[in-house]
Amino acid sequence: xxxxxxxxxxxxxxxxxxxxxxxxxxxxxxxxxxxxxxxxxxxxxxxxxxxxxxxxxxxxxxxxxxxxxxxxxxxxxxxxxxxxxxxxxxxxxxxxxxxxxxxxxxxxxxxxxxxxxxxxxxxxxxxxxxxxxxxxxxxxxxxxxxxxxxxxxxxxxxxxxxxxxxxxxxxxxxxxxxxxxxxxxxxxxxxxxxxxxxxxxxxxxxxxxxxxxxxxxxxxxxxxxxxxxxxxxxxxxxxxxxxxxxxxxxxxxxxxxxxxxxxxxxxxxxxxxxxxxxxxxxxxxxxxxxxxxxxxxxxxxxxxxxxxxxxxxxxxxxxxxxxxxxxxxxxxxxxxxxxxxxxxxxxxxxxxxxxxxxxxxxxxxxxxxxxxxxxxxxxxxxxxxxxxxxxxxxxxxxxxxxxxxx
Amino acid sequence: xxxxxxxxxxxxxxxxxxxxxxxxxxxxxxxxxxxxxxxxxxxxxxxxxxxxxxxxxxxxxxxxxxxxxxxxxxxxxxxxxxxxxxxxxxxxxxxxxxxxxxxxxxxxxxxxxxxxxxxxxxxxxxxxxxxxxxxxxxxxxxxxxxxxxxxxxxxxxxxxxxxxxxxxxxxxxxxxxxxxxxxxxxxxxxxxxxxxxxxxxxxxxxxxxxxxxxxxxxxxxxxxxxxxxxxxxxxxxxxxxxxxxxxxxxxxxxxxxxxxxxxxxxxxxxxxxxxxxxxxxxxxxxxxxxxxxxxxxxxxxxxxxxxxxxxxxxxxxxx
Numbered sequence: 001x002x003x004x005x006x007x008x009x010x011x012x013x014x015x016x017x018x019x020x021x022x023x024x025x026x027x028x029x030x031x032x033x034x035x036x037x038x039x040x041x042x043x044x045x046x047x048x049x050x051x052x053x054x055x056x057x058x059x060x061x062x063x064x065x066x067x068x069x070x071x072x073x074x075x076x077x078x079x080x081x082x083x084x085x086x087x088x089x090x091x092x093x094x095x096x097x098x099x100x101x102x103x104x105x106x107x108x109x110x111x112x113x114x115x116x117x118x119x120x121x122x123x124x125x126x127x128x129x130x131x132x133x134x135x136x137x138x139x140x141x142x143x144x145x146x147x148x149x150x151x152x153x154x155x156x157x158x159x160x161x162x163x164x165x166x167x168x169x170x171x172x173x174x175x176x177x178x179x180x181x182x183x184x185x186x187x188x189x190x191x192x193x194x195x196x197x198x199x200x201x202x203x204x205x206x207x208x209x210x211x212x213x214x215x216x217x218x219x220x221x222x223x224x225x226x227x228x229x230x231x232x233x234x235x236x237x238x239x240x241x242x243x244x245x246x247x248x249x250x251x252x253x254x255x256x257x258x259x260x261x262x263x264x265x266x267x268x269x270x271x272x273x274x275x276x277x278x279x280x281x282x283x284x285x286x287x288x289x290x291x292x293x294x295x296x297x298x299x300x301x302x303x304x305x306x307x308x309x310x311x312x313x314x315x316x317x318x319x320x321x322x323x324x325x326x327x328x329x330x331x332x333x334x335x336x337x338x339x340x341x342x343x344x345x346x347x348x349x350x351x352x353x354x355x356x357x358x359x360x361x362x363x364x365x366x367x368x369x370x371x372x373x374x375x376x377x378x379x380x381x382x383x384x385x386x387x388x389x390x391x392x393x394x395x396x397x398x399x400x401x402x403x404x405x406x
Numbered sequence: 407x408x409x410x411x412x413x414x415x416x417x418x419x420x421x422x423x424x425x426x427x428x429x430x431x432x433x434x435x436x437x438x439x440x441x442x443x444x445x446x447x448x449x450x451x452x453x454x455x456x457x458x459x460x461x462x463x464x465x466x467x468x469x470x471x472x473x474x475x476x477x478x479x480x481x482x483x484x485x486x487x488x489x490x491x492x493x494x495x496x497x498x499x500x501x502x503x504x505x506x507x508x509x510x511x512x513x514x515x516x517x518x519x520x521x522x523x524x525x526x527x528x529x530x531x532x533x534x535x536x537x538x539x540x541x542x543x544x545x546x547x548x549x550x551x552x553x554x555x556x557x558x559x560x561x562x563x564x565x566x567x568x569x570x571x572x573x574x575x576x577x578x579x580x581x582x583x584x585x586x587x588x589x590x591x592x593x594x595x596x597x598x599x600x601x602x603x604x605x606x607x608x609x610x611x612x613x614x615x616x617x618x619x620x621x622x623x624x625x626x627x628x629x630x631x632x633x634x635x636x637x638x639x640x641x642x643x644x645x646x647x648x649x650x651x652x653x654x655x656x657x658x659x660x661x662x663x664x665x666x667x668x669x670x671x672x673x674x675x676x677x678x679x680x681x682x683x684x685x686x687x688x689x690x691x692x693x694x695x696x697x698x699x700x701x702x703x704x705x706x707x708x709x710x711x712x713x714x715x716x717x718x719x720x721x722x723x724x725x
Binding site for chain 2: 045049051053140141142145146147148149151152153155156157159160163166167276280283287323324325328329331332334335336338339342343346
């Protein structure tokens with residue numbers, strides 16, 4: 001099985017990845033995509049307490065970046081190189097000549113690997129920037145208000161983004177959708193395996209970025225905002241600005257996932273970026289794994305993605321059990337799992353850990369019940385130095401035994 | 407016909423949305439959460455009407471009381487099993503809101519399964535339908551226009567009477583204001599909560615039962631209407647029942663009128679953008695005055711002109 005995947009990665013045999021090897025590639029791809037979304041969500045909700053219900057908007061921005069910007073740039077550059085494309089200026093031509101144009105562009109990329117790579121990097125970079133911009137825009141009405149207002153606005157924005165995609169053919173071909181050029185056309189093996197590897201790599205990199213940010217003073221600031229924003233504001237921090245920055249940064253990272261999905265399918269249509277799919281499933285992963293904890297997000301993501309893909313692949317076997325389509329069963333499962341996890345495992349599978357702060361071993365302070373006999377420091381030993389020593393004992397986590405005089 | 411069909415449609419939709427917005431606001435007042443499953447109760451009502459009209463071949467109007475009771479029971483079950491339990495566990499507003507989203511997903515799936523079952527078993531168009539042919543006509547007006555308008559107006563008046571004159575209404579307001587203080591005064595908070603959840607669910611389901619008599623309905627239309635409900639409630643101020651009556655009516659009217667006029671004067675493509683209208687309301691209200699009409703009114707009342715106006719109308723007694 002693993003040999004098959006390696007074969008698909010290394011050789012020119014396109015049909016090498018079949019059967020359960022195909023399922024593994026599929027699960028790896030979706031794990032990579034969802035882990036990016038869920039980790040960004042964990043960054044926002046788990047650590048800063050921002051309930052971002054608009055992940056779907058940010059993901060769709062990634063997809064639209066590829067279909068509206070990368071494809072146009074690519075066509076322009078292909079035409080500049082001397083190849084003749086079909087007309088693509090008007091909405092009609094853009095949608096209906098799209099397959100033919102994509103074919104020509106793919107032939108061009110086949111001989112120019114560097115061009116393919118640069119287009120991939122261009123889409124990733126632009127989607128990060130656009131995602132951050134969209135994060136700023138959608139947060140504008142409600143970032144100052146209560147969390148529930150923000151949830152309402154972001155959920156409706158997810159619907160709005162789909163309506164925009166559906167009704168403006170220049171973005172992604174409207175309801176028909178559109179093909180996008182295969183930036184891996186130069187690669188003779190299976191494109192999907194390469195996309196999965198890139199998605200997993202980006203997931204890993206973003207994990208390290210998020211981890212570094214959380215363990216920095218900024219991470220502690222985020223947790224402080226989550227716990228009590230009034231206190232943080234009272235010590236002179238701009239709470240609204242920090243929340244907006246966090247939302248923008250996480251939005252940019254989330255948009256990467258949409259870009260990768262577009263390259264995985266080689267196709268963009270707004271129906272691929274539904275609210276239920278890209279908002280509710282990541283939330284379930286986050287809550288199942290445990291908010292405020294990247295390991296939990298990984299676990300929740302792996303469990304849910306594997307379950308979903310196995311159900312989808314074995315759909316026809318399951319169909320015989322149910323009298324209704326399995327697609328409805330998926331919604332039932334999503335709703336039920338969310339409610340059950342919230343009610344019975346509110347802290348998730350892996351509970352939240354304290355942040356790592358170099359130099360201070362404050363976990364030990366919290367874990368061991370440090371008891372200080374203040375009477376001893378004030379009555380028996382009246383000296384200044386002993387009082388200081390007692391405070392240092394507390395900070396260092398040393399256990400001072402109570403005097404047995406009772 | 408005396409009134410153009412656009413205005414009929416706008417008034418029907420406005421009255422339905424008013425009922426839904428009132429229920430949404432009541433839930434927000436008592437539980438302090440936006441109930442995303444509120445639109446899905448309307449989905450239940452839609453299929454009560456459908457079952458009466460197409461499966462049992464009765465008038466869909468017989469389904470209205472059934473819808474009210476059924477919606478209330480659904481709502482009470484949800485409160486008893488999930489919302490109440492989570493509140494006692496100490497879940498915050500965000501967790502409770504996510505749980506209502508989960509309920510919305512679950513209930514919508516159940517409605518879809520029911521619709522699929524009806525289509526499979528009775529070979530009817532249960533997935534996308536319109537019940538206008540089952541409606542009656544009175545004095546040149548379609549029945550649903552008269553029924554929805556009278557029902558909404560009388561229910562609003564009844565609710566006003568209940569909240570200001572009866573004991574249970576005053577107890578509801580007290581519970582919404584401060585639950586602890588209310589319980590000190592001897593109000594059974596649990597009973598009041600159950601009653602208000604029953605009322606909101608019932609009103610939403612009743613409004614839902616009216617929808618398919620004029621508008622095309624599908625299993626998802628209950629979940630889709632939630633944006634309009636939230637816009638109406640937010641325009642009214644989110645914690646004012648009288649505000650939500652006006653807000654729901656304004657959003658409902660403008661959603662129909664703006665799209666129809668847009669189609670007539672700008673182009674047919676405007677019709678596709680109908681779901682954007684409540685979103686524009688939502689964003690505009692949050693940007694201009696987050697407290698909605700309630701905030702506008704209280705700002706106006708605080709000024710000298712507002713005081714004079716209130717004296718003239720009789721809202722403010724001279725000392």
